[in-house]
Amino acid sequence: MARGSSATRYPAVTRTLHWLVGLIVIATIPIGVIMQQQGIARSTQDLLFILHKNGGVLILLLVMLRIGWRVATPAPALPLSVPDWQASVAKLVQWTLYALLLIMAVSGYIRVRAGGFPIEALDAMGISTFVPRSDALAETAKSIHATARYPLVALILLHIGAALKHLVARDGVFGHIWPPLGR
């Protein structure tokens, strides 16, 4: 099976985008849950909503950039110690992660815009809405947003678990995305 290029690491742009998107996503998920809890101060809630919505739009832009960059540049090959089935699962998980991030960000955007709510950073730049005002559309997007988080969180945990396994095994795979470590 073709495993990828002979490079020992992803290009610097891929690595930077990986950790930037990873950090923002890992912050955005708990913020999305906490911002809806009863009993938190209104000012805190408003701030969390602003961070979540605008952070989510930033994720959308960075993931689109990342997919484009990923398609245009070669990926390092997994070592032969990784069985074919694991290499296939890793590829499937990575592309499903991209798809779920797009689904989350687009459904969040539609939920908010169809509901008639602001997205502060876009509003400040004068970028108006791309979707019509519609309660039915907002509700559909809301349930997609609430449901897709489960497979997203499950795959992130699986991905982190596999990454740590490679870090401990010192097989070079962790070094693909963080060269100083895992060699």
Ligand code: HEM
């Ligand atoms: C929300 C968080 C994360 C997402 C969405 C994510 C997604 C991805 C994707 C899509 C790739 C494939 C490379 C690419 O196409 O850019 C990848 C590679 C990688 N990620 Fe993550 N990642 C996340 C967090 C993490 C964390 C926290 C770790 C470490 C504990 C990690 C370790 C790795 C490693 C080692 C690779 C290289 C795997 C290989 O060469 O096949 N990732 N990640």
Ligand code: HEM
């Ligand atoms: C990849 C990006 C995103 C992730 C991972 C994410 C994650 C989440 C999670 C886990 C929740 C809690 C779900 C629940 O309790 O039902 C949530 C809720 C929410 N998210 Fe996101 N989100 C993202 C992007 C966005 C974007 C771009 C917007 C809007 C511009 C947005 C707007 C909302 C809103 C308004 C809620 C509250 C629930 C509702 O009323 O629909 N999200 N998000």
